[in-house]
Amino acid sequence: MDVAARERAATDRPRVLVVQNVRSSGPRRLIGWLTDAGVDPHVVLGPAGLPASLDGYSGLIMLGGGLMPDDDEEGPWLAAERSLAAEAIEADLPTLGICLGAQIIAHVAGGTVKAKTGPKERGATDIRPLAAATDDAVLSAIGTGAPMIENHQDMITELPPGAVLLASSAGVDNQAFRVGDHVRGVQFHPEVCADDLWGWEEPTDPAPGDASVAELVAAARLVDAENTAASRGMITAFAAAVAAAARRSPTDREGE
Numbered sequence: 001m002d003v004a005a006r007e008r009a010a011t012d013r014p015r016v017l018v019v020q021n022v023r024s025s026g027p028r029r030l031i032g033w034l035t036d037a038g039v040d041p042h043v044v045l046g047p048a049g050l051p052a053s054l055d056g057y058s059g060l061i062m063l064g065g066g067l068m069p070d071d072d073e074e075g076p077w078l079a080a081e082r083s084l085a086a087e088a089i090e091a092d093l094p095t096l097g098i099c100l101g102a103q104i105i106a107h108v109a110g111g112t113v114k115a116k117t118g119p120k121e122r123g124a125t126d127i128r129p130l131a132a133a134t135d136d137a138v139l140s141a142i143g144t145g146a147p148m149i150e151n152h153q154d155m156i157t158e159l160p161p162g163a164v165l166l167a168s169s170a171g172v173d174n175q176a177f178r179v180g181d182h183v184r185g186v187q188f189h190p191e192v193c194a195d196d197l198w199g200w201e202e203p204t205d206p207a208p209g210d211a212s213v214a215e216l217v218a219a220a221r222l223v224d225a226e227n228t229a230a231s232r233g234m235i236t237a238f239a240a241a242v243a244a245a246a247r248r249s250p251t252d253r254e255g256e
Contacts, residue, residue: 013040014058014246016239019081021046021065021100024199028191030061033232037239046077054087059094059242062101064189068115068154069100069107082108092180094241096138099152102177102185109160109179118155119171120209123197123216124223125150127175127188133166137241138184139176141233142167147223148188148231151200156187182241190231194220 016034018027018041027043034041039059044050046065054060062085067075069082085108088095097105103113124147133139142148156174159165166184167176176186197217203210211219220227 013038014242015040015042015056016059016061016242017051017054017057017084018043018061018063019046019050019084019101020044020063021067021075021077021081025064026191027061027063028196029193029231030191030235033235034239037236037243039239039242046075046081050077050080050084052080054084054091054093057093058246059096059238060084060088061095061238062097062104063191064099064101064151067100069104069113078104089179089183092182094238094245095183096238097183097185098189098191099187102187103154103156105179105183105185106156106158106160106163106174106177109163109183111156111160111163112158114155114157116153117157118153120153121150121169121171121187123149123151123211124194124220124227125169125171125188127167127169129167129176130165132164132178133176136164136166136178136184138234138237139166139178141237142230146230147220147227148186148190149192149194149197149220149227150188152187156185182245184238190234193228194224 016039020026020043031041072078085104089109107113127148128145129142155172159174159177164178169175178184194217197220200213202213
């Protein structure tokens with residue numbers, strides 16, 4: 001395929017806005033998976049400024065970051081991100097909120113998020129799907145359960161009205177949920193693989209049970225194949241939902 005043909009093919013792909021909240025928490029392997037699934041990811045760093053609307057996009061991904069959803073002093077772009085989340089919820093646009101992104105969805109849709117409230121979840125964590133996940137187009141990819149990477153203590157303590165709980169862990173109930181048909185939030189990180197944990201900091205205030213980074217990496221490597229298969233399945237299914245949304249609304253595929 002020549003350059004012109006590749007450019008035409010890229011133009012024909014449905015676009016997904018990927019909001020990166022902090023430089024250290026990028027989309028990592030999601031980019032390759034989305035691209036392989038026929039979607040064009042457009043990564044925007046929150047502090048650099050976000051689009052005013054989702055015009056031209058058929059999907060939205062909001063990544064993590066060590067902030068609360070309404071921490072506008074530390075994250076002045078969060079107001080714009082909340083506006084995008086509200087637009088996505090209103091339109092029932094295929095959306096995936098990851099960690100902070102999930103908390104933004106919960107906050108905007110009327111749920112409750114509290115800082116440093118739950119148990120620390122760090123490293124590979126078993127995610128247990130509930131019955132509602134069986135028929136969910138995206139979360140069904142984790143099958144009967146899968147190890148996913150976590151790194152949080154802030155937590156969603158109450159889901160938005162009408163939200164459907166899809167998965168939990170042993171320590172945290174609200175691990176994955178859906179608002180409407182196509183807006184989903186997950187507390188865990190499908191974009192992170194075992195060796196990405198080498199970039200994490202050691203615990204600054206160790207508590208009983210805290211593990212070193214080396215221990216976290218070793219444990220995550222033991223389940224990396226299972227984690228990767230489940231994570232990729234989720235992202236591929238999300239990309240299929242984006243493509244379906246683009247087919248329903250061809251104008252959403254136009255550029256900005």
